[in-house]
Amino acid sequence: MTTNATEKGKILTANRLRDGEVVFLTHSGEWSENIDGAVLATEPQAQAALEARGKGDERVNLVTGTYLFDAERRDGHVFASHIKERIRSLGPTVRVDLGKQAEGKGGHFAALQGV
């Protein structure tokens, strides 16, 4: 694995239909609860492919509300650019005992601190 390499791109996310869990589309086309499993699309064409895949999975009622968001991969770990996506991929910053961050699915960055 390359080190110090930073890739910027977009990730496709959604909520799983049956329980609302935040999920991210992976390379293999599965939905992962962990943002580190997400496929990062750097090219517009690849991003469009992710979106199409997402719409397909909405149609077969796996997920709902798919959309792309900005992220980057550093040292094999994925970092969401916007605070909203960081909170979605971790859980509430005011209850670090809950959500992905508490279940070992919280990606590879620290929880946001309270202010």
Add this chain to the structure above:
Amino acid sequence: MYRYDEFDSQFVNDRVSQFRDQANRRLTGELSEDEFRPLRLMNGLYLQLHAYMLRIAVPYGSLDSAKLNTLAYIAEKWDRGYGHFTTRQNLQFNWIKLEDTADILAKLAEVEMHAIQTSGNCIRNVTTDQWAGAAADEIADPRPIGELVRQWSSLHPEFSYLPRKFKIAVTGSPNDRAAVKVHDIGLRLHLNDRGERGWEVLVGGGLGRTPVIAVTVRDFLPEHELIGYLEAIMRVYNLYGRRDNKYKARIKILVHEIGAEKFRAEVESEYARRPHADTKVEERELQRISAYFAAPKFEKLPRWSATFEEARAKNKDFANWVRTNIAAHRADGYAIVNISLKPEGGIPGDATADQMRVVADLGQRYSFDEIRVSHHQNLVLPHVKRDDLFAIWKVLQASDLATSNIGLAGDIIACPGLDYCSLATARSIPIAQSISRRFADLNRQHEIGPLRINISGCINACGHHHVGHIGILGLDKKGEEYYQITLGGSSADSASIGTILGPGFAGEDVPDAIEKIVNTYLAHRQPGEEFLAAYRRLGPQPFKEALYAAA
């Protein structure tokens, strides 16, 4: 106590089975998300940041122990062991699964609860004074009128697809604790010289992105005309309210655009056109509803309780709690207990399942099985003997429910914000927590006196920031949270919208800013002058200087 009649019970049970079927059809794909979304919203089910969120109606903020214990049960069985009481006197669960929701609704129906009219462009569940039926200053219990409006509005075919959501608040007291001036319709009870009851009808108030104080369209509407007149208002709104732009669709925009005079004339003309006999509120019907809210059988007690006075003299912490958390009851020897859900550094409005059960038990033992939710996100035991106050305080203390800060700096209103809400632009709760910690010293809070700090995490203003004495609005500036501060808002009788002081602050700088504002007040106040009065006398200038003076 409020209870369902047979009709309601059947209706709610039918709704649960309809929803069970709808949810199953969604899960199997017979319904698309676009088809299903309005159906789930009609049952209070939202999709939020981490999961589905279920908003459960607590009509008029009134609960009994069975209801509160059921909420505790749901919190543990289907959520993460806690719930969030909201500024609409409702309760939200944050971690709900779609596949569990029908079971949860069925469980709620067992105790006559539901999530109807907590979402969508309908007349939402009516809110009122959390001290209804108990307050010493009350003219009459406002809940029967709230319930009358509810029975009229539930599933009303004409008003189920309004231009936008519609909120009605009712107060039966001259001291408005229901914020009637910032609702789509506010109803306020008055007595005339002959002792007859009439309702002042206020229209077009609201918060959100366009905060407006309501205008009075009728000073004194006889009670039996209430439904007919409300119907006339709804018809004018339904006809003229904008549907082209959701941000201009609330009735406040209509009132603002055509002017209060024209709006009033339209309503009066619509009202005059209608056969009033159809909508006359019959005395018998009102009595039937009022019986649901019959006052408990209070004992004849002396005003003075030796047990209470002795405890208060001996225990300073108890005495402090009594100062802020106890309100005057209309019956001698009784008191209203306000339970703060705002411990130091806590999450405003959150209660654990254990805490719910503790309060349910106290309500059952000491308050005629009544518990209330306030729009300040606290709980209330409305009918407690003064003799029992010390015992209740001890129990509350053991469950972190005895913070003596009602109405003070630590009693902060905060919406869920970006920690939970998909509409939010910034976090609210951490700001509330940091301010709460900054003002942790209760002696200092008591010294500062009444102060309402309200925080919203977006312009929709669920945290009522416009009407906070100090309001804080969280926004997003290029991906960073920042916070705008307003001063001078109030939702009480002399309601006002706060004024923006100047440029916003980063989250970590907010507690300092609030402290500077409070210190400016302390430096300028006259003896006995509360924060809001001082601000109204001084204007924003000294506060601006304190906040923005060059370092």
